[in-house]
Amino acid sequence: MYRQMARIRMFEERAAELYRAGELPGFLHSSVGQEAVAVGVCAHLTPGDVITSTHRGHGHVIAKGARLDRMMAELYARETGYCRGKGGSMHIADLDLGILGANGIVGGGIPIAVGAALALRLRGERRVAVSFFGDGATNTGAFHEGLNLAAAWEVPCVFVCENNEYAESTSRRVHQRVKDVVTRAVAYDLPGTIADGMDVFSVYAVVGEAIARARQGRGPSFVEAKTYRFSGHHLGDPGTAYRSKEEVEVHRRRDPIKLFREKLVREGLASSAELEAIDGEVAAELEQAVRFARESPLPKPETALEDIYS
């Protein structure tokens, strides 16, 4: 789990650097600060389980097993990327890994996860679907329709809301009145629990129950993970127009990776030296990924016409 958290953090930080250096086109949404949610959830998933993700999806797909080199190649818009350069950061997908795609449409993945879960149930498999989405997404029709449908059909789906208190620049105080997002689960008669999204152990414990429930055929449930994004909405947004430096500082003090490290060392589960060794390995993996991406060919223009229909 520590390795996965480090992979996400370092991937995001390196991608931000490369983006600022002008090497990556498009725009990028960093998940730095939210790593514990992706990792705490996906630690329960088998390769056969599926997820739907969001515009802020690098962490989810890495935690679900995506390779850094093919992800980086996609960010570099290369032929070897997960989507042959057609998707970019917001659309990374690998159906073989159970990743039904990041998504550029807020809320777009929620009903898709419900349908995927339905398919798993129809086929009598003990696999589950997990849908990641933000607090902002809980104001979309797709969210409400998706939750209701999941409840009505009792599909094996777990809804994971990463509540980072903002939808772009809009504070949750402005965009919804519920104190906790999880309140919304009540309306659909879904069990709902809050996890501390900065503490991977908390996420792991809470989501574990939800996933076990889905796997045992006891229906969908809802988890609200309270978290925070340390950077702006995307890399072009300094994130300062709508929140104070102090607010960001308060949350940074609860950096999920720092907390995790401290706990591992404190409880004797790992030594600092071991964790540093993991960091070193991840850094090497990442440099290899960047090299792979840079050396990969650009897609040939005529491939633009491929992949539209089967």
Add this chain to the structure above:
Amino acid sequence: MRKITYREAVREALREEMIRDARVFLLGEDIAEFGGSYKVTEGLLAEFGPERVRNTPISEAAIVGAALGAALMGMRPVAEIMYIDFIGIAMDQIVNQVAKVKYMFGGKARVPLVLRTQGGGGRSSGAQHAQSLEAWFVHVPGLKVVMPSTPYDAKGLLKSAIRDDNPVMFIEHKLLYATQGEVPDADYTVPLGVADVKRDGRDITVVATSRVVHLAMAAADRLATQGIEVEVVDPRTLVPLDEEAILASVKKTNRLVIAQEATPRCSVASEIAAIVTERAFDDLDAPIARVTALPTPVPFAPALEQHVLPDEEKLIAAVHAALQ
């Protein structure tokens, strides 16, 4: 005359109409403190306050529906949908409610509603943030559709749209926000339904929309050095469409290329081609040509995106072919 950006021109129109008419208010995602994804509404919250510059949840259907409700009650809402790509979510409200209430109610309703949004590619934004979907709205009776290409047109057309008693889709282009153009200080409007001949020419007509107007102007400059005089016609509003201006130009040049950033099937270019074929077939000396995006989703990779979208070279090639 002073020069301002397209972004500033849109903002000035909003600001001046909000001063002029207390019924005008804005709603949309992240338009308040943040000033909108493309900073069009920057500063308006400070000037007009949160009642008239309203941040909404991510609820496109509710944004449009609420704007309609307010319009029916006599307000003049200007709603923003951050990207035209997200408008699918609001499509029922637009197509079944906004566009039709007046008609279904036997003419009794008035819907002074403007829906501002922006589209277009060229920034590697990917397939869900780069589309040109204007034809969807052109297809639906009851909606007016505006696509300005310059700061002057953007300001004047937006003022007309806000003062109009009908629902108007006002479609900006993300790559035009930073472009500059002359805009007078004094109040003016550009009427809906009047095309603008952006460049006079005798050899061939290029009808172009939105950002492609600028590609057509650049192509026309280059073709002029080869002795080919291109007339560039910008319809500016797609509904109502200034058919007469397009036909007048075709009658003069006898050749027509229609250029747009949208994909070709059932598009505005197709519609204009049909109109010209119906009404001026005998004036044509060559088949009408369309320069459009390839019929694909907009790809992320810059190399692919360039290949898919129209550009100057493709326009020049089409003009040469039409002149053969």
